[in-house]
Amino acid sequence: EVQLVESGGGLVQPGGSLRLSCAASGFTFSSYWMNWVRQAPGKRLEWVANIKQDGSEKYYVDSVKGRFTISRDDAKSSLYLQMNGLRGDDTAVYYCARGTPTPGIDHWGQGTLVTVSS
């Protein structure tokens, strides 16, 4: 069974940093693209970033470029999102999501809440 468990969310002040983690199990992590998707309270889903199997390609939504960094550790079956320069509009539930062989997402974690507030 595919499982994705996010951690690392919490309350952070504007301008601060946070590192999210996603522990994957139930599949060969190194064989899949991985994604971060977020959802602000009461708002739509927003795709944030993804990373190729070998980490050689990474893509970001414009609003986080230069502030967020996606990475992975295949030995630990883990996905990360380093978030710097956090702003109020980064407040959201952040989901870890597995990519599909054709572009897309098939499995989702339960999410971790990030709140940016003073």
Added chain:
Amino acid sequence: QTVVTQEPSLTVAPGGTVTLTCASSTGAVTSDFYPNWFQQKPGQPPTTLIYNTNNKYSWTPARFSGSLFGGKAALTLSGVQPEDEADYYCLLLHGGTSMFGGGTKLTVL
């Protein structure tokens, strides 16, 4: 700034049929956009229904189907059930990045 547009809300009667659409501001949606469709119920993470335009997962109910229609991606629900009341999102690939639509709130009434 690319925008992906969905109907904000739709209402359907139980047992009825409804089609949700997904348009891109860049032009006609084709299979090269690899449309995905997701269902999200309150307080839960999304679940994936459709990938690559019209392909279903093992867990996707048979009443859900995906297609391309009139330059848009489409999700059709046939024989709607009360438990289908939810938010539905499409996802389109634009170059190397992906983009969700604004979501459609489907009410079964």
